[in-house]
Amino acid sequence: MKICITSQGATLDAPVEERFGRAPFFIIIDSGTGSFTAIENQFARGAGGVGPKAAQVLIAQDVKVLISGQVGGNAREVLAAAGIAMYTYRSGGTVKDAFDQFTKNTLELST
Amino acid sequence: MKLAIASGKGGTGKTMVAVNLAFTLSQTERVTLVDCDVEEPNLHLFFPAPGITTEVTVPVPVVDETTCDHCGRCEEVCQYGAMTVLRNRVLFFPELCHSCGGCTLVCPNGAIHEEPKRIGTITISTPLPNLKLISGMLDTGNPHAVPIIRAAKNLAANDPLVICDTAPGTSCPVVETLDGCDACILVTESTPFGLHDLRLAVEVAARLGVPTGIVINRSDGKDQATIEFCMDHDLDVMMTIPFDREIAAIQSRGDLLCRVRPEWQTAFTALFIKCGAITGVQR
Numbered sequence: 001m002k003i004c005i006t007s008q009g010a011t012l013d014a015p016v017e018e019r020f021g022r023a024p025f026f027i028i029i030d031s032g033t034g035s036f037t038a039i040e041n042q043f044a045r046g047a048g049g050v051g052p053k054a055a056q057v058l059i060a061q062d063v064k065v066l067i068s069g070q071v072g073g074n075a076r077e078v079l080a081a082a083g084i085a086m087y088t089y090r091s092g093g094t095v096k097d098a099f100d101q102f103t104k105n106t107l108e109l110s111t
Numbered sequence: 112m113k114l115a116i117a118s119g120k121g122g123t124g125k126t127m128v129a130v131n132l133a134f135t136l137s138q139t140e141r142v143t144l145v146d147c148d149v150e151e152p153n154l155h156l157f158f159p160a161p162g163i164t165t166e167v168t169v170p171v172p173v174v175d176e177t178t179c180d181h182c183g184r185c186e187e188v189c190q191y192g193a194m195t196v197l198r199n200r201v202l203f204f205p206e207l208c209h210s211c212g213g214c215t216l217v218c219p220n221g222a223i224h225e226e227p228k229r230i231g232t233i234t235i236s237t238p239l240p241n242l243k244l245i246s247g248m249l250d251t252g253n254p255h256a257v258p259i260i261r262a263a264k265n266l267a268a269n270d271p272l273v274i275c276d277t278a279p280g281t282s283c284p285v286v287e288t289l290d291g292c293d294a295c296i297l298v299t300e301s302t303p304f305g306l307h308d309l310r311l312a313v314e315v316a317a318r319l320g321v322p323t324g325i326v327i328n329r330s331d332g333k334d335q336a337t338i339e340f341c342m343d344h345d346l347d348v349m350m351t352i353p354f355d356r357e358i359a360a361i362q363s364r365g366d367l368l369c370r371v372r373p374e375w376q377t378a379f380t381a382l383f384i385k386c387g388a389i390t391g392v393q394r
Binding site: 043055056074 | 197
């Protein structure tokens with residue numbers, strides 16, 4: 001299963017970015033193998049409507065779970081329609097910490 | 112001649128200049144005053160009169176899910192993220208849509224048609240025999256002011272003398288209002304904020320090729336920084352209005368300086384003549 005964590009950098013040690021649509025990177029972790037890829041978010045500096053566009057990136061990557069600080073209304077609608085579960089992480093830690101908390105089921109599901 | 116009254120910084124006195132200029136000129140000729148600050152129009156407070164209100168609509172796409180095969184072309188063409196195509200449905204975000212019509216054009220299945228969506232109103236009134244007031248008003252919650260401004264300006268397109276009161280700032284509503292005007296009056300105040308935003312507004316007007324002059328409002332006599340900026344940029348200070356409690360009181364109760372103090376009409380007539388001079392437009 002692919003899990004996307006919004007990030008300020010391209011590595012697992014990078015801090016989690018709390019914004020979804022304007023996150024500089026999406027770190028996509030395969031929970032089965034533990035391998036990850038970093039995707040630069042080309043919409044991070046866009047003028048508007050970035051939420052739905054960023055959501056499409058996740059859909060194209062077949063992501064099933066998103067971990068981020070805050071997901072805007074439009075993006076949320078797209079993600080929900082695509083069946084992507086959204087979890088909230090606001091502890092200010094790294095991508096790895098967010099992933100660990102998700103594995104331990106301590107993150108809150110955002111609905 | 113078409114004039115825009117703009118400022119950059121809010122609260123410098125655009126409306127005060129617009130209503131008094133329109134009132135003064137309407138003593139001798141036909142004037143059309145257009146309220147292009149459609150997010151918070153207020154000229155009607157100074158010229159109360161019954162008016163005729165019409166709706167402003169913009170076309171928005173409607174997707175027929177029975178003909179749509181979810182190919183995603185509409186999403187690709189949309190520069191505003193308003194269309195999201197999923198495997199089995201299309202999500203449309205009307206508040207992101209700029210009504211460009213691109214999605215309808217590119218749909219290979221003809222599954223998209225456009226329907227009008229109301230975004231605001233325009234009210235036309237005749238508060239004085241020689242004065243026509245056109246007020247645009249954006250509906251609450253709607254993000255797109257520009258189509259209303261465009262519609263309001265269109266209604267004045269054939270009028271001989273048009274004064275447009277713009278929104279504050281330097282973004283799309285201001286650009287739309289200034290576009291096509293023969294001259295722009297920038298109303299400023301001699302504060303650091305006033306000068307900072309004046310600088311931005313001067314750049315916008317210059318980029319649009321609209322000749323510009325300056326009105327200094329609420330002057331306490333210490334206008335040196337503003338005057339130096341104007342000299343450096345070859346801008347005329349066409350009028351200076353002093354800081355004066357009586358002027359503020361007249362404006363605050365919705366009255367007109369030039370009606371209460373008719374001697375001010377001379378200054379506003381002179382302002383208009385200077386506007387004509389900076390445009391070079393023959394009237």
